[in-house]
Amino acid sequence: YLKSINDIDLKSKMRSELIEEQYNLKCDKCKNIYSYHKFRKSDGTIQIIRNGCECESIEKGKQSRSQHKANQKRLNIEKVFKQSMMNDDLLKAEFDNYKPTNKNLLEAKQILQKYAANFKPDKPKSLLLQGSYGIGKSHLAMSVVREVKKKGYTALFLDVTELVKAYRNTYNKNVAMTEKELDQMIRDVDLLVIDDYGTTVNDYGNEKLFSLTDMRTGKSNIITTNREALELSNNDDKAKRFSRLMKNTQIIKMHGTDYRLKDFKS
Numbered sequence: 001y002l003k004s005i006n007d008i009d010l011k012s013k014m015r016s017e018l019i020e021e022q023y024n025l026k027c028d029k030c031k032n033i034y035s036y037h038k039f040r041k042s043d044g045t046i047q048i049i050r051n052g053c054e055c056e057s058i059e060k061g062k063q064s065r066s067q068h069k070a071n072q073k074r075l076n077i078e079k080v081f082k083q084s085m086m087n088d089d090l091l092k093a094e095f096d097n098y099k100p101t102n103k104n105l106l107e108a109k110q111i112l113q114k115y116a117a118n119f120k121p122d123k124p125k126s127l128l129l130q131g132s133y134g135i136g137k138s139h140l141a142m143s144v145v146r147e148v149k150k151k152g153y154t155a156l157f158l159d160v161t162e163l164v165k166a167y168r169n170t171y172n173k174n175v176a177m178t179e180k181e182l183d184q185m186i187r188d189v190d191l192l193v194i195d196d197y198g199t200t201v202n203d204y205g206n207e208k209l210f211s212l213t214d215m216r217t218g219k220s221n222i223i224t225t226n227r228e229a230l231e232l233s234n235n236d237d238k239a240k241r242f243s244r245l246m247k248n249t250q251i252i253k254m255h256g257t258d259y260r261l262k263d264f265k266s
Contacts, residue, residue: 016039016040016041016042016047017039017040018037018038018039019038019039019040020036020037020038021035021036021037021038022035022036023035023036025050027050027053027054027055029055030053030054030055030058032052032053032054033052034050034051034052034053035050035051035052036048036049036050036051037049037050037051089139090138090139090142090157093138093139093140093142093143093146094142094143094146095109095112095113095116095140095143095147098136098139098140098143100136100256101256101257102255102256104253104254104255104256105135105136105254105255105256108129108140108252108254109140111127111250111252112127112140112141112143112144112252113143115127115144116143116144116147116148117147119144119147119148119151119153119190119191119220121153121190121191121219121220124218124219124220124248125220125248125249125250126219126220126221126222126223126247126248126249126250127221127222127223127249127250127251127252128222128223128224128225128246128249128250128251128252129141129222129223129224129225129252129254130224130225130226130227130228130251130252130253130254131226131253131254131255131256132226132255132256133226134257135254135255135256135257136254136256137195137224137225137226137254138195138196138224141157141193141195141222141224142157142193144191144193144222145157145191145193148190148191153190153191154188154189154190154191155189155190155191155192155193156185156186156189156191156192156193157193157195158192158193158194158195159194159195159196159199160194160195160196160197160198160199160201160205160209161196161199161201163194163208163209163212164201164204164205164208164209166182167179167182167204167208168204170182183211183215186212186215186216187215187216190220191220191221191222192216192219192220192221192222193221193222193223193224194212194221194222194223194224195224196224196225196226197223197224197225197227198225198226198227213244214244217244217247218247218248221249223249
């Protein structure tokens with residue numbers, strides 16, 4: 001009698017056609033005894049309910065814990081680098097407020113929108129945005145960061161000077177993070193944006209950038225630069241570092257005039 005009541009309740013909740021059911025089945029995973037119900041919903045899709053089997057709730061619990069850990073990792077990253085984007089324009093950057101001024105920049109925007117929409121850490125792909133100052137390379141890269149975070153992944157935007165500064169700060173006694181912990185954070189982040197790559201740095205900075213290329217090989221990165229490939233590889237060290245960064249990387253050449261000077265009149 002109780003079983004029939006449960007069946008009626010189950011059917012009424014589904015408001016669907018019951019096309020198959022079985023009872024007293026045993027799950028190989030959770031070892032529970034369960035009843036099997038197969039419904040055809042009004043839209044034609046099939047839904048299966050295993051009443052008594054706990055596997056689905058266990059899996060949801062695992063996913064919830066995994067999501068919690070990912071959120072915690074994202075919060076830790078943002079806490080450490082909360083001062084890394086002081087430019088107000090970048091803080092407001094998103095795809096909707098990027099206005100391409102020519103066909104080339106429109107195509108670049110569309111490529112990055114597709115990259116953000118399809119982003120998955122387990123399918124790493126990198127982009128190199130190459131072009132002159134003021135055409136929106138950083139804006140588009142930040143827009144990707146924003147969309148990737150919305151999907152629950154971790155992303156970090158740093159220009160080269162900020163990256164070197166972050167490493168130098170690990171030697172400060174007032175900073176809680178060690179160099180090793182910073183390495184781990186940069187290694188683990190789902191997407192790393194290296195803005196203004198090619199900026200001149202000292203020997204210490206070059207050493208850190210070389211180390212970073214090892215850590216980020218085979219992961220998803222976006223690099224922006226106003227330098228040409230020859231400038232980025234004009235000595236052996238730079239060539240080796242640049243070659244590693246280019247692994248599985250799509251080069252997007254962006255052409256246009258500095259939009260920040262569009263209203264400037266001499």
